[in-house]
Amino acid sequence: MPKGLKETSSLITIGFSVIESAINTFTQTRVDLQLNPLDNEVFVVQAIDIQGDFPDAVPGLNTVVNSALTTTSRTLMPSLSDSSCLATSESQIRATPGGIEAGAAFMEHSMDTPPAMLEYIGIISTNDFFVQVEGGNNLNPRRTQGKLYGYRARADSSIYAALVQSEVLSA
16 A cells, blocks of 8 residues: 555446547547545556557558557547556557558557556546547547556545646646
């Protein structure tokens, strides 16, 4: 348990899903955690499982589906170097040279489940988190879905203020 926090719930699993609003368009959805800011309540993230759809196989084109989960709203697809980004996923199909109807598929994920030595992978101090999806060269809208695992905790006033300020300023 992180110092200055008191666990107030057992493990909570929150499912999420977002589909592109149009083909190959950055789309984001907000997921409400229903935290109580009057009680300095935060959400301690222990693990994230995020999975984007496979991209379409389009002869002669590289296709991709990017997904991310962040603590603050974004207007572009974030990467793990973004301080508010807790998880990413990328699926791609690379076309072979010469336009032959063949390709190779690749998947990259941020760490879905942290090593047992980590107490947590992030703390969400505002009332929500955001999930993003964006495809490239696909023929149909792509979707991202997954689960967020963690627990509610109460922070003392100074730690809560620091966590909220840090999260809001990372936007």
